[in-house]
Amino acid sequence: MTLPSVRAPRDATDVLRRVFGYESFRDGQQEIIEHVAAGGDALVLMPTGGGKSLCYQIPALVRPGTGVVVSPLIALMQDQVEALRALGVQAGFLNSTQDDSARREVEAAFVAGELDLLYLAPERLRLRSTVELLDRGEIALFAIDEAHCVAQWGHDFRPDYLLLSELSQHWPQVPRIALTATATPATHKEITARLGLENARHVVADFDRPNIQYRMVPKKEPKAQLLEFLRTEHAGDAGIVYCLSRASVEKIADFLATNGIAALPYHAGLDARVRAEHQARFLREDGLVMVATIAFGMGIDKPDVRFVAHLDLPKSVEGYYQETGRAGRDGLRSTAWLAYGLQDVVQLRRLIDTSEGDAAHRRRLGHHLDAMFALCETVECRRVGLLAYFGQPRSAPCGNCDTCLEPQQSWDATVPAQKVLSAVLRLHRERRQKFGAGHVIDILLGKRTPKVGQHGHDTLTVFGIGTELGEAEWRGVVRQLLAQGLLTVEGDHGTLLLTDASGEVLRKERTVSMRREPQRPAKAAAAAKNRRAAAPVELPEHAMPLFERLRAWRAATAKEQSIPAYIIFHDATLREIATVAPASLADLATVNGVGENKLTKYGDEILRLCTEEEPPPGDDPNRAE
Structure with missing residues (x-):
């Protein structure tokens, strides 16, 4: 079915409101969007959940032609495209998962000028046929997502990203915007040089994620520590548990499942179909825990990941920040929990000693590990140390990490x-x-x-x-x-x-x-949870019944359409609807996240739920489904 064009408005603010359902830009967004929409290049460093996607999606809708998005996230492209189509945006993707018929359909739509956004895997740019295809259409801009992948000794290096330096040579008049959520000053410099963005506008947003609480504990009995953390603080929540090895992933997933927690494994050793199935379930179902190596997670758009736990020490602060950033994309309070031990350092040192590259490279890896280990052992505010690593020093403690909530004795x-x-x-x-x-x-x-x-x-x-x-x-x-x-x-x-x-x-x-080594009672973590500071306001008690009805409706609708629930509405949007209880479509249109397409598609159903009486005791509480 052909969706109505969203190209009529040429004003970025109008697109923001009419298509995406937001009344105002976040910090830094408007400057970037207007610059790229006017034809300028940009390099954007912005934390996960900070609204990076809008920085290229809106200029692509404002400018003539199709915005071409280069992304390494093949397994997620379909969900990204579905999310855009739910907003009324004409989007498509080209990658190795498609059959010839689907590929030709997308290519024809691009050449005919019917696509607002086209997602490509970087390796496709190696193909002469892809370059010839792009030459046949009108390109609004190139967006290079996850731009830190171009950093040759970074934690997510992708060799195909080195080809992207040629975009400006082949299409010199097309603006480019490179985006990443993870970059130290050194990585920023490397991205700039490798992509030829010296003359671009550079925007570095505040990397702080105030809704995430950072906690790091020495390993004692890691499986038991993890189980207690999940049961006391995140029962029924969606989350990610990272392990260093494939064997550990399998063991921890089995352990959690045996103890009544819905958990799935994910690592590169699994069959591709199994990985795809597990990822799809994680995105579409509520309350699943994904136990994974770092092969899982980059670009995960699931907004309601309530925790990210590490059972092994990450190799670098950059990797740690990137991985923990997958929690709390919706701005609601979430936890980054890490258990580490001496053996982790021994194991990672061994990996460094046997890694590829020269002595200078191994020294760099060693410095990365030293910085990560030092962050674990600090007696100071975790967030202050984390942000300082990314060149954003601040002196005031955050009040929302373990060293702030339970000050460490030295x-x-x-x-x-x-x-x-x-x-x-x-x-x-x-x-x-x-x-x-x-x-x-x-x-x-x-x-x-x-x-x-x-x-x-x-x-x-x-x-x-x-x-x-x-x-x-x-x-x-x-x-x-x-x-x-x-x-x-x-x-x-x-x-x-x-x-x-x-x-x-x-x-x-x-x-x-x-x-001093902590001697905490068993329930200290739960007590810390009750004291933690959180930016978002809790849902008022009177709004809870409506919120649950909205969630049940969303789950049923998502299942019917075979799409992740968050593509319909984020939890944050449902919370706002439940709080204001709109009585008309005009009232509903003022809620953040309710754009014109979703208002037309779901507005009447939502208003019915808002005016529906509570079921008397004994009635089926899920009748909204």
């Missing part, structure tokens, strides 16, 4: 640090041996294990000098020495080595301050 750990460093030094100097953290701690605790006895380490002067701390506390000391660059690890077994800075501590030229 202590003078100089003497324990000297004991650990001395043990490592004596093993290396006196015995020409290197061991991992567990063995060093056994020596400090005076444990005569078979391994200690075999090597005669019970005769070392450092044997038994650390009984003032327990094993868990010593592991915390070693972990924080690694985080502060006073120790490093190498090899498959994570053997400990001194660094250039270790001598300063051993010579008493430097003191060492550490965060």
